[in-house]
Amino acid sequence: MDTNDQYGGHHRTPGRVRLVVAAGAAALTLSAALATPLSPARPQAYAADDGGRVLTVAVAQSVDSLSPFLAVRLLSTSIHRLTYEYLTNYDPEDNHVVPGLATRWESSPDKLTWTYTIRSDSRWSDGRQATAEDAAWTFQTMMTDPGAATANGSFVSNFEKVTAPNPTTLVIKLKKPQATMTALDVPIVPKHVWEKVDDFSKFNNDKDFPVVGNGPFVLTDHKPDSYVRLKANRDFWRGAPKFDELVFRYYKDQDAAVSALRKGEVSFVAGSPSLTPAQASSLKGEKNIHVNDAPGRRFYALAVNPGARAKNGETLGDGHPSLLDQRVRNALFKAVDRKAVIDKVFQGHAVEGAGYIPPRFTQYFWKPSPGQELTYDPVEAGRMLDRAGLRKNADGRRVGKDGKPLTYRVLCHATDPNDKAIGRYLQEWWGELGIGVTLTCLDNVTDPWLAGEYDLAFDGWSVNPDPDFVLSIHTCAALPATPEDTGATDNFICDKKYDELYARQLAEYDPDKRAALVKQMESRLYDLGYMNVMAYPNAVEAYRTDQIASITTMPAKAGNIYGQDGYWSWWSAVPADSGDSSGSSSSTGVVIGIVTGVVVLAGVGAFFARRRRATADERE
């Protein structure tokens, strides 16, 4: 390759050119033709019953795995909720535990043995009876095979032994008492199908459709990044779902999902994590669309690095030392205008933050007393920082103990617009205090997070009906054993007083007394200032009322539809009578689109025809 631009104008044999061009075109056609049959054709085995009612849900997440032993993403675990029974479920009214595959459960006086009665009216979709043996096998596999413990291993880490003395009795022996034995969110799989799997760490459960299950729906098809299809289980013990089919269709882009809803291509859109305020307000005015703007189950907080360390006492990461001072943490939070966050960023689709647990869990919701509350007061925040010894220098910048101007690194999720938006506000609010902010936005914050390499971070968790998990992640016990391990800890909080309260609530069996202890923990967490809850974002989702007549939210009064603890929403959804009008509207779209295409093609054809004629004329 020595000279440049060899394009010259000399005489060459045109015939050969034509041949090569033709060959190229043929090759292309071939590749295009190859492309089509290669895309898996839809299996004939499960053709949607004609005239069947289909509920289509737009999702933004792709499936990580369809194996219940591996799946961790919300979409995948939601699908497992729908296709496999768990031992217990939560009531959609008020989240109390209700029977699932187990009808009753009791613990021994020493609290170490739990006995579940397994229902005898649940059948696998291949006709076999679901028994205690299936449940025992599922747990045993997770206990013995590390590959099977990938997703839900933490549920069985305290299990001593699991047995099924008879088809309706499941016995679990524990190493030490565990209060969450009625909240084992583990899909029970059919032993006779799964015992043939040799490597659980590789098996994705996505080859043999329909997948044998016993939930309200049966998984019938999955095409990666396109759709997941489920068929109603007519024999479901709680009663068959009202829709005949449930399809999760993948829309990478939320705008695409919203416009698909608008056009009736999908029945429901949840957004990830929720619709934007602009989308919600534009959908509100739309005919036949209902926007469900309900209190969410998430809290949205500003976490502070408390000087990350492991259980063995070794420190890790490089959190800013000035943040070890509680006055500094509280001062920073006092300079965060939570009202502006709600009004400007969430535009009203959130509730101002207070305690750790969102208000929708009324039992556990806690609010700081007026004297305790860190109200927005930037002036007072400045004074608090002065008192903490972080004074302003001549340039108006606050200086740390090391004499250097303070700049905090705030870790944010590049995928969450709210993080970025609030990050900009933080820059300006704390800039007023004389503190610099570097916003580090990453698609995946896991690594700096686990390594403790941040000063502050945007944090948020979905809270379960039983708050044990979200409380446990702030105990010293959750710290990693050594800096090399990954602990269950959220942001390395370790506080003796908090831990004492945690142990007491875990041992407390009286619900009211336990709730009181939980509130004390929230109060402690609030004062510590390591976990500053800014807001409780609403679940903002929308569905078409001409396709879905009614659907159960959770909690029933005002709650979310997508991502419930249970299968209530899709199981309960009632098709609207005019359900098929949407189908025709979308097919109208197809017709119009095709007509347009034909017109364009005809135009192009006419153009060439005209040219041909013109050349023919010229040719005599």
Place this chain on the structure above:
Amino acid sequence: MTADAASAPLGKPGARTATAYPRYLAGKLAGAAVSLLAVLVTSFFLFRLIPGDPVRFMTGGRQVSSEQLANYREQFGLDLPLWQQFTDYCGKALTGDLGTSYQFNAPVIDKITEALPHTLLLTGTAFVIYTVLGIVLGTRSAWRHGRLGDRLNTGLALVLYSVPSFWLGLLLIVTLSVGIGPLPGLFPTGGMESGGEEGFAYVLDVAHHLVLPVVTLVAVEYGQTLLVTRSALMDEMGSDYLTTARAKGLRDDLVRRRHAVPNALLPTVTLIFINLGRTVAGVILVETVFSWPGLGGLFYQALSVPDLPLVQGLFFVFAAAVIVMNTLADLIYPLLDPRVGR
């Protein structure tokens, strides 16, 4: 991309013996092999620079003991020294094994072969259309050089060439898919199929989904083919033999079709191949905007984890597409142009 004019295949002037082509061929193939190897090396080392521990990404912050982490490291060969990981990677790559995706827990090659047909369908369709469109319009433009039609033609091509493809895609979604004002949404907002159709209805459904992404790609890509065809043809029209041909009394149209166009197509043919390779790699944005389940979307998704084996594999595929197409152009060029390589 401005790179294309110079990335045209270049022959070795002076080598005109009959045996030169096999040698030329061997040289080009060897060059391509070296390039592919270099891509393999780059894809391996470049992404090792992403800060952070892949195992921690893999376990997604779940509670895992250091033993479990060590297990994962062993399973994915991350406990080995870097050079050994590299030789393993290369060795496996030769057998078509590109490793296992962290996030999908499936062989990378499976994920790629799953998405590749979708990308080929999209780029293939767009490619055929914009190439034909570019050549046809370019020829017309050159023939009416300087006239209003030519100016409008090149003007529009330049304008569309300057438009960011993702933005054009978004605008098309707003206007033709969401619908604006009284205009209803004519096309699906994204994805490749509605799901549920079979047989001919399925083909129509996919075609319907294909329209907007293809229009976007064609709009931003055809301009280049047009301009190259036009300038090549204009060069050709200044040639002596054409003047002679015309002087002999041949009709303009005949001269154009018999002589000028075929010769001018030569540089265009090479451009065509290079474009095809580039379009496969350049489709990331369009796939992202239209939620098309192809390689581009997969790449973007893999980068955000980061799913190193998948990222590496896709990077390799993208670069390989360009290399293979460039090599094909190199190989075909001397067959077309007798001055080169024989």
Place this chain on the structure above:
Amino acid sequence: MTTGTGMTKEQGSSPVRSRSLARRRRRDSAARFWRQYRTHRAGLFGLGALLLFALPALTAPLLVGSDVDDVTDAPGGPLEDPSTAFPFGTDRFGRNLLGLVIWGARVSLLVGLLAAVLSVAIGTLIGVTAGHFKGWYATVTMRITDWFLVMPTLVLAIALATVMPRSLLTIVVAIGVTTWPTTARLVRAQTLAVETRPYIERARALGGGHWHIMSRHVLPNVMPLVLAQTTLIISSAILAEATLAFLGLGDPTVVSWGALLQDAREAGAVSSGHWWYLVPPGVAIAVVALAFTLCGRAVEQVLNPRLGVSR
């Protein structure tokens, strides 16, 4: 490939006179260049469009105030429709979108220019040295160049931007490092052509070192080509900046046109019918990219009419 600047007659009479002569010749050729450039209507249009964008961008602090991107005291409500107060409406923070587009021009143009300069600098360095030092050095560098040439630019730039921390510098480097090979090829070819000229032989015979020949003789001759190339690369660099910012690989706190488009998309502007949030930044990108392309083509044609217009 030859350029119109007449340097071939450079002969040493008295050094002072030769320098003033050279200066005059340069002035003359600049004037000639401008006279010819003026005849290209598209080039003039491009130049005009550039001025139209460059002036507000340069005077933005006076024009819209440097607090236009402040979120805490944004003047309007989020996503307001266009009005007399906000001709382009407001963004999702309630900021004046017109002001942001003007402010964003600074970043987009700056990144585009810096990236193009970086790219062309690398390309020129490689091209001149590879053309001057033949032998294994040229072989190796040209192999590397060819290899970079076949790398899919966007994919490589995305990969680089992912690997490095998110900042403007990252974007500049990612674009610069991936787009230089074209320039290197062109400059090398030109260098080879220049070095065959007799006066280079003479300079060499008179004891001119490598550095002297490259900097005093080769470089001035490839400069026009480099200039045209820079103009063309700025256009693609601006598009690349917008692309990377749109994919979320830019600095999230910096306002650029690409970042505005990403903001718009994240706010759900596409599906909620706020099209006016999308249009201005996109039009700005397209017009500026087009303007640079037109200027580049005009420069190219002036310098080398025979080259035709290959882009």
